[in-house]
Structure formats: structure tokens, C-alpha cells
Amino acid sequence: MSGPTVGGRKVLIGCTGSVAAIKVPILVQELVNIDDQLEIKVVATEKALNFFDHKSLQIPVLTEADEWKDWKTVSDPILHIELRRWADLMVIAPLDANTLAKLTHGICDNLLTCVVRAWDLKRPLLFAPAMNTHMWNHPLTSQQIDKLKSFGYKEIPCIRKKLACGDDGFGAMAEVSTIVTKIMDIVHSTVPLT
Numbered sequence: 001m002s003g004p005t006v007g008g009r010k011v012l013i014g015c016t017g018s019v020a021a022i023k024v025p026i027l028v029q030e031l032v033n034i035d036d037q038l039e040i041k042v043v044a045t046e047k048a049l050n051f052f053d054h055k056s057l058q059i060p061v062l063t064e065a066d067e068w069k070d071w072k073t074v075s076d077p078i079l080h081i082e083l084r085r086w087a088d089l090m091v092i093a094p095l096d097a098n099t100l101a102k103l104t105h106g107i108c109d110n111l112l113t114c115v116v117r118a119w120d121l122k123r124p125l126l127f128a129p130a131m132n133t134h135m136w137n138h139p140l141t142s143q144q145i146d147k148l149k150s151f152g153y154k155e156i157p158c159i160r161k162k163l164a165c166g167d168d169g170f171g172a173m174a175e176v177s178t179i180v181t182k183i184m185d186i187v188h189s190t191v192p193l194t
């Protein structure tokens with residue numbers, strides 16, 4: 001990115017109900033360490049909150065409770081629209097099997113899926129799938145990932161690892177360092193959005 005950063009890039013991290021969500025705090029910390037100019041917000045599904053203490057993060061973690069708690073009248077802001085306007089890029093890490101299926105069909109029944117449903121396809125959206133290896137190997141998975149890629153979303157491929165349930169195989173979320181590198185490649189390559 002040439003010239004002074006007029007305010008950091010705005011990165012929205014979406015996270016869903018995979019055990020890999022234990023890595024969300026580490027992902028945030030690594031991004032802050034590598035570029036303290038970044039503005040970072042997290043949007044978590046209810047299930048994602050099972051895997052990390054969102055109150056321990058030093059940055060905003062938006063949840064279902066935030067979507068409508070302050071809304072009183074039709075002129076009040078709508079959080080998922082505020083977020084799609086705010087973010088320069090979005091990374092969904094981890095993307096669990098459930099939300100993968102929802103996004104494939106445009107289901108928008110929570111804050112995260114509403115942001116994606118309203119997403120400006122001219123802005124980068126990356127996703128890092130994470131699920132049990134038997135879910136990964138189901139034929140639905142590749143069909144659904146191909147569908148997301150047809151929208152222009154960029155996959156950060158899963159890797160083979162010992163999984164949370166003891167199985168060994170593909171389905172593990174990409175390493176945090178890989179996800180950070182993919183984000184920074186985009187941050188350093190895109191001109192500031194007006």
C-alpha cells in the first residue's frame with residue numbers, strides 16, 4: 001500500500017462453531033502484532049462463543065445480542081449493514097460445516113450470515129473451513145466450497161492434522177500464520193477504499 005495509511009485497513013473476522021475457534025484470540029493477536037494500524041472487529045456466531053472467551057479480547061466482538069439490542073426505531077442503524085459498510089475485507093476463520101452450508105444457500109439467520117449475505121463482492125472475502133474429517137470428506141463439502149468460490153470468495157484451504165475428536169485427517173483449519181499471511185497480502189496490495 002503506497003503512501004501513509006490514512007487509518008488502518010478495516011478487517012472483519014467472522015468465526016463460527018468449529019473447535020478451531022479456539023484459535024481466534026491467537027489470530028487477532030498475530031494480526032495486531034504484525035500491523036498495529038489495522039482496525040479489527042470480530043463477529044461471532046453463538047456457537048463460536050463456546051470455544052473462546054470473547055470478553056478477553058481487547059477488540060470488539062459482536063454477537064447476536066448486539067444486532068438489535070440498541071435498535072428502537074426504523075431510522076436506527078442496522079448492525080450487519082454497518083459492518084458490511086465498515087469492513088475493507090472479511091475473513092471467516094473458522095468456517096464450520098453448518099455456516100458453509102448456510103452461505104451456499106444465502107441463509108441469513110444470524111449476524112454473521114447477514115453480513116455475508118449483504119457483502120460487497122468488490123471487497124475481498126476469505127474463508128478458512130474447519131470441520132471433522134468425515135464432514136470434510138462428504139461430497140457436499142467440495143460442492144459448497146466451489147459455490148462460495150463462484151461468488152469470488154477466496155478459500156484458505158484446510159490442512160491434515162489430528163482433529164479435536166482424535167481423528168487424523170483433512171478438516172483442520174489452516175495455520176494461523178497462513179491466515180495472517182493471506183490477510184496481509186491483501187492489505188498490502190489493495191489501494192485504500194474511498
Ligand SMILES: CC(C)(CO)[C@@H](O)C(=O)NCCC(=O)N/C=C\S
Pocket residue numbers: 018019020023130131132133161162163164165166167171172173
Ligand atoms: C482444533 C484444532 C485447531 C486443533 O489443532 C484442529 O484440530 C482443527 O482445526 N480441527 C478442525 C475442527 C475439528 O477438529 N472438529 C471437531 C471434531 S474432529
